[in-house]
Amino acid sequence: MLMTAFVRALFVILLITFTVLADDNNKYFHEPAEDDLHRHYDARYFTGLVTDEERQITLRAMIRAYLLLFRNFQLETWIAHGTLLGWYWNAKILPWDWDLDAQVTNTTLATLAQKHNHTYWDFRSHELNITRQYLLDINPWFWERVRGDGANIIDGRFIDLSNGLFLDITGLAANDVNNTNVVECKNEHRYNLSDIFPLRKSTFEGASAKVPYAYAQVLADEYTSQALTQNRFHNHTFDTSRGEWLLTADDVEDSEEVAPEGGAFS
Ligand SMILES: *[C@@H]1O[C@H](CO)[C@@H](O)[C@H](O)[C@H]1NC(C)=O
Numbered sequence: 001m002l003m004t005a006f007v008r009a010l011f012v013i014l015l016i017t018f019t020v021l022a023d024d025n026n027k028y029f030h031e032p033a034e035d036d037l038h039r040h041y042d043a044r045y046f047t048g049l050v051t052d053e054e055r056q057i058t059l060r061a062m063i064r065a066y067l068l069l070f071r072n073f074q075l076e077t078w079i080a081h082g083t084l085l086g087w088y089w090n091a092k093i094l095p096w097d098w099d100l101d102a103q104v105t106n107t108t109l110a111t112l113a114q115k116h117n118h119t120y121w122d123f124r125s126h127e128l129n130i131t132r133q134y135l136l137d138i139n140p141w142f143w144e145r146v147r148g149d150g151a152n153i154i155d156g157r158f159i160d161l162s163n164g165l166f167l168d169i170t171g172l173a174a175n176d177v178n179n180t181n182v183v184e185c186k187n188e189h190r191y192n193l194s195d196i197f198p199l200r201k202s203t204f205e206g207a208s209a210k211v212p213y214a215y216a217q218v219l220a221d222e223y224t225s226q227a228l229t230q231n232r233f234h235n236h237t238f239d240t241s242r243g244e245w246l247l248t249a250d251d252v253e254d255s256e257e258v259a260p261e262g263g264a265f266s
Pocket residue numbers: 106107110173174180
């Protein structure tokens with residue numbers, strides 16, 4: 001009886017190991033686990049889950065460092081996905097977000113790979129009173145512009161080495177030779193070039209940043225138009241007078257049920 005249970009357990013362990021190995025085939029960036037708590041850390045620098053406060057400080061310092069670095073490189077980048085949604089509301093990171101997203105063109109991606117891959121950068125944030133080191137790492141599968149098995153849809157990462165939290169960099173390329181006005185990333189997000197360019201100059205978390213030209217359209221396409229008006233989300237309510245997402249004090253129903261596909265606005 002005991003033996004059977006043991007053999008069964010062993011079998012399950014082997015099966016899991018096998019599945020994980022099969023899934024990991026060719027994957028460049030790794031996370032400590034795929035669940036919501038772990039998938040926002042780079043496995044190489046993960047030392048444990050960080051507190052909410054540490055997460056927010058990390059991400060704020062990271063986006064400024066990233067934007068400054070690209071300005072020094074004289075390479076164009078713009079904020080995307082949940083990061084862009086945060087910009088839309090109050091030019092700040094959504095307080096419940098766990099990672100950052102930025103996009104670049106395929107040409108910039110190639111330059112990053114050739115000239116800046118695997119470089120380390122120290123940044124001091126005087127306002128936050130912290131110094132952090134970051135790794136800019138470009139996925140060697142970046143030249144393959146199709147989704148494939150989905151293991152390498154992220155083209156690059158800017159990683160905080162102190163805890164493994166990161167910013168995802170994805171490149172946009174025109175894959176359809178007959179329609180070079182449409183560009184896409186490897187995760188099947190498609191954009192008209194005219195929705196992205198010319199980029200608009202703005203600020204984000206106090207740093208100069210660029211955003212897509214038709215940002216509202218881009219956000220509505222990804223998160224539905226509700227994401228631009230729904231002021232209650234993830235236990236937060238947007239306080240218009242303060243321009244901040246504040247934790248909802250009372251236990252009023254979260255409007256999570258009407259959240260669009262993909263859920264977390266991030
Ligand atoms: C980027 O994509 C364009 C088409 O939009 C193509 O002409 C160009 O060769 C690509 N550049 C690189 C570096 O892959």
